[in-house]
Every structure is written in C-alpha cells, then in structure tokens.
Amino acid sequence: MQYPSVIRETLDSARNQAALWRSRLPSFKELLLSIPRTPANIVTAAILAMGALLTLLRFTLGIGGISNLDNVNPWGIWIGFDLLCGVALAAGGYTTSAACYLFGLKRYHGAVRPAITTAFLGYLFVVVALHYDVGQPWRLVYPIFVSQGTTSVLFEVGLCVFIYLCVLLVEWTPASLEWLGLKTIRSFVVKLTLPLTILGVILSTMHQSSLGALFLTSPGKLHPLWYSSFLPVFFFVSSMFAGMSMVLFEGGLAHRFLHHKMDEAHLHSSREIALGFAKASSFVMAGYLCMRLFDLAMNNNWAYLGTGYGLLYLVELLGFVALPMLLYAFGVREKRFGLIRAASLMAVLGIVLNRLNVCLIAFNWQLPADERYFPSIMEIGLSVFIVTMIITAYRIFAHFLPMLHEHPEYKDAH
Amino acid sequence: MNRRKFLQLLGITGGAATAVSMGARKAVAASGARVEPDRNAVGVLHDSTLCIGCRRCEAACARVNNLPPPKDLGDAAVFDAKRRPEVDAYTVVNRYDRNAGKPIFRKMQCNHCLEPACASACFVRAFKKTPEGPVVYDPSLCVGCRYCMIACPFTIPAYDYHKVLNPLVHKCTLCAPRLAEGKLPGCVEICPTGALVFGKRTELLDLARERIRKTPGLYEDHIYGETEVGGTSWLYLSPVPHAELGQPELDTTSIPELTSGALGAVPMVAALWPVLLTGAYAISKRRDRIAAEEEAAAVAKAVSEAESKAAEELKKALAKAAKEKESALAKAAQEKDAAVAKALAEAEAKAAKTAATEAAAHEPDGKGER
Ligand code: SF4
C-alpha cells in the first residue's frame, strides 16, 4: 500500500471535513431545533433526559443508591437484560455476514450493513451498560491489560466482546468512510472482509456460548430445568436464531419507518432475505428444541414440569420457541411476510425470556420470596435509557450513512 | 556426534520436555482441574454441639478487621432473623431451632474452599488460594463485576453497593495477616468453649472423625466441608443434618471443574472454525465459479443459436426478396409489353382513321368546291 497517498488523502479529507463542519457548525443549534417535534422524538428526548439524571444518581449514590441489587442477588437486569439479551440479539451481525460472505448467499448482501450496524451498536451499548453495572468502571480494562484471570469464563467473555467490538468497528467503517469520502482506506478495509468475517464467527461462538457457561458455576442456585452442562451450547445455538430473528424484526421496523432511505436493491433483496432467514431460523429452532428436550429427558427433570417453574419452562419452550418455529415454516411455505414478521417478534421475546429466566427468574429459585430480586424502577429506567440510545443512534446512522442503500460512488461488492 | 553435542541436545530436548509438561500442568491448573492440596494447609473446625451462640467471635472478628463492633451483643432477639456476612461483618452466628432439643448455633463465614469458585471466577485474579490455606483478596485489582458472588456456592462475598469511588468485595480472610505473624485467627482465639479449633486441615479431619466415633449418636456422620465442592478449609460437625443448619447440599465436584470443560473447548473452536469456514468459503466460491462458467456457456450457446437463426432468417428473407423482385420484374415486363402493344395498336388505329379521313377529303366529286 502506498502509505503517503493514504495519509495525504486522509489528511486532506479530514481537513475538508473539518472545514465543512466548521462551516456547518453555527447552524448546529438550528439542526437540533430542526428535528421535527413528532411524538416519538419528544418521548425520546424525555427518556434521554431521564437517563442523564439516572446517570448522575448512579455515579453519586453508588449502585446501591438506584438498584435493588444485594449480596444474594448480585446481578440484576443490567446483566440479565442489557448484557445477555443485548449480546444475543446482536448476533445478527455474525450470522448475516457469515451467510453472505462465507456461505456465498450473495443475495443477503442488502442485509449485511444494517445487521453489522445493529451488532456494532448492540455491543457498544452493552459495554456502555457495563459501566453502570460494575463497581469500578474505570478498571474495566484491567482484565485485558492488567491482570488476566484466565480461569474465568467472564474473562473469555470480556476478551471476546472487546476484540469483537473492534472487529465490528472495522467491518462497519466502510459506511462511514464512504460518507467521509476516504476511498483508499475504504478499499483496504473492504479487502479485509473475509478474514474479519471468519474472526467474527470465532469470537461470537466463543462469547455467545461463554455467556451460558457463566452459569455453569451455579448448579445449586439455578433451577434444574435451566441448569445444564449444555448451557454454553444452548446459548450459542439460540444466538443464531436470535440474531436472524432480530434482523427480520428490525427489517420490518425499518421498512415501516425508514422506507424512504432504502434503494431498489435493498427493497428487492429484503423479501428474499426474509424467506431465507425465516427458513434457516425455523431449522435452527427445531434443533434447539430437540436439544432442550433431550436435556430434560437426560436429567430426568420431568417431575419439575408440574410446578410453577415447569409452567414457565413450557411457556418459554412451546410458546416462544416451538410456536415461532412453526409460524416461520408456515410463513415461508405460504410466502406470508406478515406471519414471518410476527414470528420474528415472538422469537426475539423468547430469547429475552430465556435469558431472564437463566439469569434472574430461575436463579436463586430456592430462596424465600422476600430474598428474591425484583428490579427497582430506576434500574428499569436505566435499561430503557440504554435501549433508547441504541434506537436513536440507529436512526441517526440510517439518516446520515449509506446503510439501507448503496452509496452512489461505491456500487462494487463490499 | 561428539559427547558434548549429544549432551547439549539432550539438554535441549529435556528442557523442551519440561517446558511442555509445565505448560500442560499450567493448563490443567488454568482449566481449574483438581490441584494437589497442601498437606500443611490450615483450617478451622466448628463443632456446633459446643457452640453456645455467645457471638464473641463476631466481636473479635470486627476488632481484628477494624470493623464496627456488632450491635446488640448478648441480646437473643438478634437470632430471630437469619443473618449473613456483610461488608461490615465478615462472620455471623445464626440460631437454628429444633422441634425437640436445644437450638443449634452455627457460625458462618467464607469457607476458604480448596478450589475456590470465587478465585476461578474472578476475571482479574483478585482472589487467590494461598498454599497456607486462606483465600485472599487483592482490592487493587477488583473491577466490581460481582461474578465471584454469583459463583460462590455458599454466597459469602459481600459488596459495597453504597460506595461510589472504591467499592470492594468483603469476606473473611481467615486472618491471613495474623497467621503470618504466628497468631491465631481472631475468632478462634476468643472462642470460650472450644467450639472452634484451628489446625492443619488433615489433623482437623482426624479430630472430627474421632469425635464422631467416640460419641456415637451425638453427631451426624458427616463432616461438612470434607468433600463439598472439592473440600473446604473450614469443617463443620453437627448433631443434625447440615441442611437443617442452612448449609447447602453440594456435590463433590469443585466449581472450577464445572467450567473447565467449556473453557477447554476454546482452543478447539479457535482451531476448527477457521478451517471449516474457509472450507465453506472455498466451496461457495467454487460453486459461484461453476455457476458463472455455466452461465457463460449458456450465454454463448444462446448467442450462437440466436446468431445462426438470425442468419438463416436473413437468408430466407433475402431469397424471398429476390424472388419477389424477379416476379415483380417479370410482371413489369409483361405489363410493359402489353402497354407497348396497346399503344401500338392504338397508334395504328388512329393512323388508319386519319388516313381514311384524308382519303375522303381528296375524293374528286367537286361538291366541296362549289
Ligand atoms: S466460600 Fe465462597 S468466597 Fe470463600 S473461598 Fe469458597 S468460593 Fe470463595
């Protein structure tokens, strides 16, 4: 590579951009004011303001000041929802790019960019959320740079998430580089697609499964219907259809609200993608269902099915795995896209239910009711804040970056 | 090969072999598999048949650890609720009432597991099992993720939830600093009844077994902590099943062992995926290429077919055109001939008529001249 030219180009472009921004800057206030005052935007602004307040409280009163966490329930929804669900639902990044670049399903091309963007935002905000949850966020780099606890599953999770976030950042940059007009760097990054995709799959396999492995330490605390030595496998396999379902669900939303941002190619391929992912999801879900039931039989846990937890287990497996699986299959056969969309929402909810069950609801199940955890209103508020930030960032990206359409100057295969 | 060289080589291979076996041992330790317990490691035996619930151990613990002294000492009402170790109280004594017989008191603190879950779970190695026995904590490393609290099978560690700047995990240290000075743990030193005995763990086990044997019927025939989660430095004797004293029934498998399988799979994933995925990529590439070739061939065929068809048609069209031209020419010729003939005939007829008129005009009858 010709470094001088790269550097020159970068500098030039940076200078141009800086000049551009400087010329735009005075109007920044106007830009803010020009945001249409739709109900959605007003609600968003209100939530962001509430989040700022909660942030202030968290970092002046401590974790205990705004949460219901205690010594027997050290993890709450910031881990159970923000971390576990966040990472699972961001799995669309690796599933989509693997399908497109490794398994040669080129027609999924239009889905890669939104999926990578969602994954990037998902992981980014997982890390943001962790800053609220851990006691000393300024030490979050310690496991990587200061003292490596290699015997810890959490170490593996942390390391993989950290590296994967970097990978996603690089995978995602073509969109922003196109926007900034940095051609040489962009074409270099595009050449990295294949190795980055492979690396992404490896890292995802590791940390998706490790999130399940976190709970292997707690056979005494986690209900037997959920505790299994196969937890890592369950988490990994379910992350596949979680990611695909999220791509489908998000595709539906984007269609509804960001239709004007999509080009013909994107609109055309999205139907193809919907059919392909729905089919793949239903297959993976069938496999997952078999594994869970096999595990139930192997551990001879049938007796628990008659209890309240058994009911919860059945609702999770039949209502939120088996049902969306069938809806997907039916939707594909009949080409009913509404059905596929409904199934994707159910599958996403099913993943959330499963992660919450493992981390919170079926965890510490033997404790008396008054020692059990229920999130405080401020904890819930903070999680809502995080989700809102993700959605807002997505909307901003979709507005400015060539994400749902191809940049006119870069029609080559990215 | 001379002798020196041979020895050198031996040295190298020997070194390599040691390195490999050391690596293997490290890997085993890292994956949390069982490590040989130190024969000299210490522990404490708590005999609840001797414990009177005076809570002096709580007070002594607070004193040696610079914690606020326990409130309501000597007030039996404290026992009405079950307590647990907190950030400002590393040990607590709880009372367990029985239907028949005296209530039983049981002391509770970190059990200093032989293979501690907290240490294997901590992603910055803030916890460490020392060869002497105590599981100690390095506050300068702790990030506050609280995974140690999730992992500890006895739910012992407590967290400073209300501190903003330097929240830490707190738990019993087995008085490691005092042991280093040759002193007894604070609680053991103060215990007035001998319910707490400090010593080498192996000897404590012998002592406990002896007590069970010598006073038949007094004790449950089980030393809690001997095998639970791979064994703990603290051991317990009880007249009732330990579950009745709030001690969880645990498997003999250590907690680190439960996660070692998953961690052991990591190199496998890292080794297998690139191979499989590159394979998948190659196959899809090949499929693409073949598809492209087939497409190209099909296009070529279609083009040539179209071309030959077009040529044929052109030929046909030309032939047809030629024929049409010919017939048109023939027709035109015929028409021309006919027209010429007609014109001739007409011309002749006209000429004949003219001649006849002229002849009549030249008739010598004189009528016209008169
Ligand atoms: S009892 Fe809990 S805190 Fe103490 S060493 Fe064992 S795992 Fe660690």
Ligand code: SF4
């Ligand atoms: S809270 Fe601290 S000691 Fe416990 S696992 Fe996390 S970093 Fe380690």
